[in-house]
Amino acid sequence: MSFDDLKTRLNAKGIYPKGTSQRFKDLDALERVLQGTIFKDTLMYSFDQEEDVTKKYIPLRDRRPAMIYNLAKIIVDHTKALTFGEAHAPSVRVVVPKDVETEITAKHKLMEHIIEEIDLDATCMELMEVGSVGSVAVVMYAQDDGLPWFDILDSKYCTPFFDLRNPHRLDHMERVYDCSVFDLEQAGYDPADYDVDKEPYWIRILYTAAGEKRSYPMPQQRYERLGEDDPDNIGSKIRWIEDVDRSYTNEFSFMNVLWIRNLEERRKIDGKSTFETIIDFMIEISYLMSQIGRGFKYTGDPLLAIQRGEMNALNPIGGFSGGSGSAASSASVARQPNRALMLPAGSEAKLLEITGQGLHQGAEFIRLIREYALEVISGMKADQQNASGVHSGRALEYLHKALIWLVERFRIAYGTRGYLEILRMVLRGLKEGTLQINDVDPNEIDVTQPMRLVWPQWETPTGQDLLSAMQAYEMAAGGSVQLPVPIVAREYVAQKAAAAMGISDANRAAAQLLKDSPDTPTPIELEQQKNDISKQDSDTKRLVANKPTPAPTIHK
Numbered sequence: 290m291s292f293d294d295l296k297t298r299l300n301a302k303g304i305y306p307k308g309t310s311q312r313f314k315d316l317d318a319l320e321r322v323l324q325g326t327i328f329k330d331t332l333m334y335s336f337d338q339e340e341d342v343t344k345k346y347i348p349l350r351d352r353r354p355a356m357i358y359n360l361a362k363i364i365v366d367h368t369k370a371l372t373f374g375e376a377h378a379p380s381v382r383v384v385v386p387k388d389v390e391t392e393i394t395a396k397h398k399l400m401e402h403i404i405e406e407i408d409l410d411a412t413c414m415e416l417m418e419v420g421s422v423g424s425v426a427v428v429m430y431a432q433d434d435g436l437p438w439f440d441i442l443d444s445k446y447c448t449p450f451f452d453l454r455n456p457h458r459l460d461h462m463e464r465v466y467d468c469s470v471f472d473l474e475q476a477g478y479d480p481a482d483y484d485v486d487k488e489p490y491w492i493r494i495l496y497t498a499a500g501e502k503r504s505y506p507m508p509q510q511r512y513e514r515l516g517e518d519d520p521d522n523i524g525s526k527i528r529w530i531e532d533v534d535r536s537y538t539n540e541f542s543f544m545n546v547l548w549i550r551n552l553e554e555r556r557k558i559d560g561k562s563t564f565e566t567i568i569d570f571m572i573e574i575s576y577l578m579s580q581i582g583r584g585f586k587y588t589g590d591p592l593l594a595i596q597r598g599e600m601n602a603l604n605p606i607g608g609f610s611g612g613s614g615s616a617a618s619s620a621s622v623a624r625q626p627n628r629a630l631m632l633p634a635g636s637e638a639k640l641l642e643i644t645g646q647g648l649h650q651g652a653e654f655i656r657l658i659r660e661y662a663l664e665v666i667s668g669m670k671a672d673q674q675n676a677s678g679v680h681s682g683r684a685l686e687y688l689h690k691a692l693i694w695l696v697e698r699f700r701i702a703y704g705t706r707g708y709l710e711i712l713r714m715v716l717r718g719l720k721e722g723t724l725q726i727n728d729v730d731p732n733e734i735d736v737t738q739p740m741r742l743v744w745p746q747w748e749t750p751t752g753q754d755l756l757s758a759m760q761a762y763e764m765a766a767g768g769s770v771q772l773p774v775p776i777v778a779r780e781y782v783a784q785k786a787a788a789a790m791g792i793s794d795a796n797r798a799a800a801q802l803l804k805d806s807p808d809t810p811t812p813i814e815l816e817q818q819k820n821d822i823s824k825q826d827s828d829t830k831r832l833v834a835n836k837p838t839p840a841p842t843i844h845k
Contacts, residue, residue, distance in 0.1 A: 325359045375733075
């Protein structure tokens with residue numbers, strides 16, 4: 290069983306409307322894998338159902354696994370936590386001239402306040418999960434209290450159109466999605482105008498810089514015939530009809546929609562999926578785990594086999610039936626702890642058991658497949674055996690190196706082209722007055738200021754890590770007898786120390802430290818001062834020792 294087989298079966302079930310694009314089908318299948326419903330949506334038989342109603346054997350490939358190992362969800366959870374988790378979320382730094390230190394501090398505090406108020410870290414974590422299939426769209430709205438609200442959309446329903454002169458700028462986007470009569474009622478439509486038998490209904494929304502154009506809900510029968518002759522209106526084609534009452538002008542003066550590709554793919558609408566390359570491994574592991582589980586259940590209830598002797602008849606429980614020559618009973622043998630089988634002479638009963646070696650080999654094979662799958666996806670290969678004990682931060686980085694390489698790509702996709710772009714949209718909304726955040730003055734907002742992300746260290750360093758690093762930096766700054774010539778400035782040492790201790794603005798911390806103690810001597814200077822004092826003490830002792838003893842005074 291492969292992922293392509295599951296997609297073929299999914300398509301054969303007829304769940305997609307006529308004319309559905311292959312892109313929609315591929316993204317929908319990936320989304321079902323992430324949600325863990327791909328087997329339930331494609332295979333109707335459970336794993337322990339070996340025969341259908343006609344007593345025909347059901348092949349294993351037509352049955353759902355009893356246990357589903359959703360490695361895709363595990364990888365997505367690990368990567369989003371390592372990108373925007375509490376200890377790994379970036380901080381925003383405004384690039385301004387160095388001679389305005391007070392302005393730098395004020396702007397950085399302002400950015401931190403805005404990010405905290407709009408909960409941008411949590412929004413980006415959700416973006417990473419939804420966009421792990423390949424891409425994701427986010428639309429920003431203004432709530433009644435002025436705070437921004439971000440609507441995260443499944444990319445399978447959306448089709449972006451980019452500016453031909455700037456392929457990274459979104460010109461407009463079309464969203465076509467299905468809904469039920471209940472969904473329409475929740476959205477404010479009159480349920481009496483729609484028929485449950487015609488579900489699902491489809492709605493089209495066109496997002497532009499000018500606003501949103503929404504259409505009236507269309508039943509699927511008409512949706513599948515878009516562009517054909519309209520039988521209800523002779524001489525016209527079936528087309529979308531705009532719902533003027535629900536269409537509205539954009540409240541912002543700019544495009545409030547952002548399209549994010551998961552892993553950058555040039556000249557394509559969608560990026561690469563985070564987990565598509567390991568889906569076949571997930572399927573194999575799920576079936577192997579199900580089979581091994583069935584094997585363990587069999588060892589707890591082995592099969593009873595009876596070898597008949599001279600007598601042809603055997604009573605199921607308690608001895609012979611009738612006597613010699615009686616017909617064999619068709620009743621099954623009931624095995625109970627408090628009842629024993631009475632067999633005729635020459636008969637023998639055995640339990641067919643397995644040694645269990647195959648089960649252990651299968652479990653080892655599953656671990657091998659999992660490691661190879663993580664190697665393919667650049668995931669984390671750490672396990673309890675390698676991760677046991679206390680490791681330094683540097684050692685953990687080496688242990689999780691493959692996962693770090695993967696997350697570095699997400700820092701570009703969802704950090705530089707997601708996190709910062711969303712923040713810029715919020716700043717523009719604040720500047721023009723459409724958005725409002727407590728304690729934020731629109732006059733303090735500069736939408737043209739360059740910004741960059743500062744990411745924390747991958748792993749929290751231990752005390753020994755910090756001590757070793759600080760000693761090395763101090764030596765490089767000329768703070769030891771072994772290295773009297775400085776290699777780096779002491780300001781750089783202070784910056785590295787502040788960053789290692791988790792201080793978000795290391796530059797400001799280092800500048801403040803040097804400002805408070807500009808004349809602090811280095812260890813080599815302290816050593817020189819100590820030598821000078823020791824020399825002075827020696828000279829003083831020598832002078833005292835060589836001083837002539839005065840003659841005694843004689844009193845008359």
